Amino acid sequence: MNQRTTILEVATAWVLAFLWIAPLAYALWSSLHPAAFATSFSLSAPWTLENFARAWHQAPFGRYYLNTIMLVSLILAGQLVLSTLAAYAFVHFKFRGSGIAFALTLLQLMIMPDVLIVENYRLISKLGLLDTIPAIALPYMASAFAIFLLRQTFKSVPRELIEAARVEGAGALQILWRVYVPLARPTYVAFALVSVSYHWNNFLWPLIVTNSVESRPLTVGLAVFGAPETGVDWSVINAATVMTMAPLLIAFLIFQRQFVQSFMRAGIR
């Protein structure tokens, strides 16, 4: 009975929803219409892809896409491999110092690389990696968060399965690969979605360590492109903005449920 919702409430919920998609809808609309209509709405405005073509030609967005895809893949691959090995060490082996090692790992959940920009920049520069894609990726490749999530999942693997694999003569790495990893698949998917979204969107650290077209990800490319000094008009900037968001947004629209569940499971980004 209390599930009934008044008309007023339904109306408010819808108004809020329209307000919530309006900024995005505006960006999309103006990117698909001539610049003259960026500030004046008209249903009769002609549709065009001209803004996208201009953005694409005025800045190397193709290269930026490639950089972002390489960056996101590199980080994810590193995170998955390193955190799998580390979580396995914490769950499957009893060794002295494991408690302290785990506590030290969790420290990264409190103090993320995002705030240690000064010293991380210094280190990356000492390593001679400035202005490269690995420079953006390295601080994030060992993820305490991934280790934490995988450790939780690995702990729930039934011992019988591990014993059975051992009886069949499987070594430590085979047990990891054949028993733990397949059972942790939902965790891997959830973490991967969160990681890809985070690093596709990440901005400040890439801005700091990159300085050329060859290493800049999309977000930094967009900021450079949209800087007021460049005098590019709004419709073209909006087209570039839409290009930057599009792949993630489309993936989200298709795998909505999966995304929401992953963010929920992951808790913190």
Added chain:
Amino acid sequence: MTGWAGPRTGSHAWMNAVNAWLLLLPAAVLLVAFTHYPVLATIRSSLFVARRNGTQVFAGLDNYRAMFDDAIFWKALGNNIWFAFGTVPTSIALALLMALWVNRNIRGRGFLRLAYFTPTVLPMIAVANIWLFFYTPDYGLLDQLRALAGSPGWNWLGDPRTVMVCLIVMVIWKEAGFFMIFYLAALQQIPPDLNEAAAVEGAGRLYILRRVTVPLLMPATLFIAINAVINSFKLVDHLVIMTKGGPNNASTLLLYYIYEVAFTFQDSAYAATLTVVLVVILSALALIKFGYFDRRIHYQ
């Protein structure tokens, strides 16, 4: 009996430890290099000053004294607090409303959930670009709406009195949908019989909301609040293209000020000093979170 990770005596235990450390090694190296070492190096840098010839001289707490006298530091810290107070309660309240609606059999539920959540997956920098246009004087959307009412244009982001509010509204829009999903998760764990029992007793909907739902959601609310506050100290991307911390530092935030001091003013010792403050704040917040909440709330 053998331990479940193999025999724990003699050379086996030793082999076990070696294997474990080998598995940990790659992650450990990167964690130490990009988290533990930088924290210590930051503390060390904050105790030194650079001479003009490039050498470092021990300066004790001089950098900290300079910081206490630095009006911009206090401004940034104050803005951070104002930013947290401005964004967190409102987005949490909106998130709760959204979750309550979407959790019911409301018409168009799928669309509503999608609309509320979508801003969460957008890059902050893209969001800033879109909203920058809304706030543009005269030409922007907000001023065009004002023009309909005959009001003159207003430089929203260029006026110290309006800039923070503008940024806060934008961030509320960006974050509310993210918090909504935690409320949704929590709402699904409230047994439906509770509501039914209350309804049978003749309790009205608002009464149930106030006396049953909201109290049961309290742990979720605290969890969201602390995450939101932590997040508000890390959200600075938008400043880079919208205001650069201006006008006259009216919108600067601690992390953005660190970025400016380190990479525009090239004063890494002072940037390190500011970083120490930020690290202390984040650690304190995280300790509250991990020490208290994680024992009580489980989402999985």
